[in-house]
Amino acid sequence: MSTPVLRVEDLHRSYGRGPTRFEALKGVDVEVRAGESLAIVGKSGSGKSTLMHLLALLDRPTSGSVELNGVPADRLRGRELNRVRNETFGFVFQQFFLTPSATVLENVILPLKIAGVGRAERKRRGMAVLEQLDLADKAKNKAIDLSGGQKQRVVIARALVNDPQVIFADEPTGNLDTTTGAAVEDLLFGLNRERGITLVVVTHDEELASRCDRRITVRDGRIEASATATATTAATGEPGRPTEEVAA
Amino acid sequence: MKPVDVVGSAVANTFRSRTRTILTVLAIFIGAFTLTITTGLGTGINRYIDQTVAEIGAEDVMTVAHQADETADDGPREYDPDAVAASGIGPDAPGAAQTIDPITDDDLVTIAGIDGVESVEPLKQVSVDYVQHEGGTQYAISVGSFIPGMELVLASGEQPDAEASEPQVAIPVDFVEPLGFDSQADAVGSVVEFGVTDATGAEQVVTAEVVGISEAGLIGTGNSASPNTALTDELYTAQATGATGQTDVYGSAIVTFDPELGEAATQALKDDLDEAGFTATTVEDQIGAFKSVIDGIVLVLNAFAVIALLAAGFGIVNTLLMSVQERTREIGLMKAMGMGSGKVFGLFSTEATFIGFLGSAVGVVLGMAAGTAVGDALATTMFADLPGLTLIAFDPVSVATIIVLVMAIAFLAGTIPAGRAGRQDPIESLRYE
Ligand SMILES: Nc1ncnc2c1ncn2[C@@H]1O[C@H](COP(=O)(O)OP(=O)(O)OP(=O)(O)O)[C@@H](O)[C@H]1O
Numbered sequence: 001m002s003t004p005v006l007r008v009e010d011l012h013r014s015y016g017r018g019p020t021r022f023e024a025l026k027g028v029d030v031e032v033r034a035g036e037s038l039a040i041v042g043k044s045g046s047g048k049s050t051l052m053h054l055l056a057l058l059d060r061p062t063s064g065s066v067e068l069n070g071v072p073a074d075r076l077r078g079r080e081l082n083r084v085r086n087e088t089f090g091f092v093f094q095q096f097f098l099t100p101s102a103t104v105l106e107n108v109i110l111p112l113k114i115a116g117v118g119r120a121e122r123k124r125r126g127m128a129v130l131e132q133l134d135l136a137d138k139a140k141n142k143a144i145d146l147s148g149g150q151k152q153r154v155v156i157a158r159a160l161v162n163d164p165q166v167i168f169a170d171e172p173t174g175n176l177d178t179t180t181g182a183a184v185e186d187l188l189f190g191l192n193r194e195r196g197i198t199l200v201v202v203t204h205d206e207e208l209a210s211r212c213d214r215r216i217t218v219r220d221g222r223i224e225a226s227a228t229a230t231a232t233t234a235a236t237g238e239p240g241r242p243t244e245e246v247a248a
Numbered sequence: 249m250k251p252v253d254v255v256g257s258a259v260a261n262t263f264r265s266r267t268r269t270i271l272t273v274l275a276i277f278i279g280a281f282t283l284t285i286t287t288g289l290g291t292g293i294n295r296y297i298d299q300t301v302a303e304i305g306a307e308d309v310m311t312v313a314h315q316a317d318e319t320a321d322d323g324p325r326e327y328d329p330d331a332v333a334a335s336g337i338g339p340d341a342p343g344a345a346q347t348i349d350p351i352t353d354d355d356l357v358t359i360a361g362i363d364g365v366e367s368v369e370p371l372k373q374v375s376v377d378y379v380q381h382e383g384g385t386q387y388a389i390s391v392g393s394f395i396p397g398m399e400l401v402l403a404s405g406e407q408p409d410a411e412a413s414e415p416q417v418a419i420p421v422d423f424v425e426p427l428g429f430d431s432q433a434d435a436v437g438s439v440v441e442f443g444v445t446d447a448t449g450a451e452q453v454v455t456a457e458v459v460g461i462s463e464a465g466l467i468g469t470g471n472s473a474s475p476n477t478a479l480t481d482e483l484y485t486a487q488a489t490g491a492t493g494q495t496d497v498y499g500s501a502i503v504t505f506d507p508e509l510g511e512a513a514t515q516a517l518k519d520d521l522d523e524a525g526f527t528a529t530t531v532e533d534q535i536g537a538f539k540s541v542i543d544g545i546v547l548v549l550n551a552f553a554v555i556a557l558l559a560a561g562f563g564i565v566n567t568l569l570m571s572v573q574e575r576t577r578e579i580g581l582m583k584a585m586g587m588g589s590g591k592v593f594g595l596f597s598t599e600a601t602f603i604g605f606l607g608s609a610v611g612v613v614l615g616m617a618a619g620t621a622v623g624d625a626l627a628t629t630m631f632a633d634l635p636g637l638t639l640i641a642f643d644p645v646s647v648a649t650i651i652v653l654v655m656a657i658a659f660l661a662g663t664i665p666a667g668r669a670g671r672q673d674p675i676e677s678l679r680y681e
């Protein structure tokens with residue numbers, strides 16, 4: 001089997017120090033394989049976002065290792081780390097994080113601007129991705145004037161514009177009604193299927209989780225269970241103990 | 249992010265919260281405006297002084313006289329019939345009451361022998377009783393010493409020609425009408441008579457052609473008649489007619505030197521003259537004290553303007569800290585998308601510098617407009633007697649310096665919020681509510 005895109009081992013992350021010290025992750029092992037869709041589920045406050053941020057190299061673990069394409073992430077410094085964040089990953093957050101006064105196009109091409117892509121090329125690629133998401137006619141509108149579903153599509157367009165290897169989505173549908181949420185889900189799984197983009201989705205939504213190839217459940221900072229989409233959650237693993245991944 | 253995009257984004261961000269930006273720019277504008285005016289004041293006055301220096305005399309001459317006796321404390325001084333009144337270049341020199349040993353022909357030889365002296369000429373001082381035109385009313389007038397290279401500010405006509413063999417004179421503009429001329433043009437080309445009392449007490453008359461009409465100056469020679477060499481010689485001869493004692497002694501001498509050799513060479517020449525018992529005064533020495541007073545005043549005024557700018561700097565700190573706070577999540581997002589801390593710092597410090605640029609550009613432009621208007625208005629009213637004085641003037645270098653200085657202050661102010669933005673942790677910023 002090929003090396004996983006991301007692999008974390010015995011991951012610990014604690015916040016604060018002394019008596020207020022809180023251990024959000026208490027030894028987590030996860031593998032994310034190229035081209036799969038992985039759901040991270042669990043109760044509120046269980047550590048899902050913390051784990052996702054560590055996987056996305058936005059945060060550094062207190063202890064444990066993170067590997068990107070087989071390379072230890074702590075070897076990546078400054079410029080290289082920024083390149084990975086810019087080119088390898090795309091982000092969809094629960095809040096839209098759009099610049100309200102800027103146009104849709106300007107919002108979408110922000111990663112390209114950061115990457116130092118030229119003006120003409122930025123516009124071409126930005127328009128291409130908006131075309132794909134049926135937002136071309138909104139390109140010149142201010143981001144604030146869009147509906148919630150449109151905003152989330154703009155966010156996805158932004159995550160997509162730099163052709164990432166992995167898209168991280170933290171509660172991508174949490175802010176949307178069922179119909180719009182379903183449309184956004186279709187979009188994400190379509191990208192996963194057709195372009196082979198690896199999908200890591202943090203969600204509360206059982207329905208969304210079940211559409212993923214695989215799910216891991218986080219409870220109190222530990223991985224509780226992992227299963228393929230077809231297996232039942234209860235069938236595997238012992239609660240409170242990290243479970244080793246078994247290749248499907 | 250490319251530098252051009254950093255600048256572009258910073259400029260765009262500046263206009264995002266318009267009211268706040270305008271207020272900050274306004275504070276900087278006030279400082280820059282004040283600084284422009286005060287600097288303009290210094291430039292204007294100093295430019296006028298430089299012009300006056302050219303009027304007083306060339307830069308390559310110094311007045312040389314015997315050192316004054318340092319006997320003031322030793323009681324009354326013995327009378328010396330050969331002593332002359334000390335006087336510098338130009339007429340009406342203050343302190344003329346002090347007497348010094350005269351310069352003799354022997355002294356001229358001594359001075360000529362000193363290293364660095366290119367030539368030495370006695371400064372012939374003449375005093376004229378009156379000036380008159382075609383037998384009209386006689387007016388008292390003083391006659392300046394003519395030094396080659398001196399340039400009068402002329403109302404009309406030409407500079408007296410030093411080389412000319414005919415006696416020529418430039419008369420002050422105030423004398424045109426009293427002497428009976430219809431106009432300045434009428435005066436130029438006509439002949440005036442000077443009355444001189446000779447050594448025996450008899451009246452001598454010397455005639456000269458009026459070639460120019462001089463404007464009054466601040467400390468220049470424009471207030472007295474300016475003769476050429478030929479006229480000076482004639483007046484001097486007339487004055488000395490029948491004299492026995494003081495014929496060939498002069499109050500001072502004019503030494504020509506090469507100013508191109510630099511400050512040190514000039515100082516060395518002065519030291520040598522000092523050792524030989526003479527004091528040497530260049531035009532710069534005479535005007536230098538005046539200039540340093542002006543510079544001092546302008547410096548104090550500028551200091552006030554800079555204080556205003558520093559206060560405005562805190563305005564920038566405040567504005568941008570608010571911006572950083574407001575844009576916490578945006579900063580977090582940009583960092584999550586791979587924007588380096590340095591670039592984030594650059595983005596905010598560029599924004600600060602741009603605010604500084606806006607304020608200073610507007611301040612400088614309006615300051616120059618206002619300064620020019622006020623300067624022009626004063627030149628025709630309050631300073632009408634001092635033609636050529638533009639109170640507030642501007643030169644490109646100092647104007648550019650102001651803009652750069654303000655931008656530098658703005659940049660420094662911006663480093664505080666920009667540093668904070670640069671250090672922000674992407675995760676914490678994204679969690680920020
Ligand atoms: N910066 C921090 N300082 C202290 N504690 C923190 C910090 N960030 C997260 N935590 C704590 O870590 C735990 C895990 O947080 P995390 O955001 O990962 O939860 P989550 O599983 O994503 O929850 P939700 O589903 O509500 O988003 C929580 O108890 C939270 O209070």
Ligand SMILES: [Mg+2]
Pocket residue numbers: 048049050170
């Ligand atoms: Mg979360």
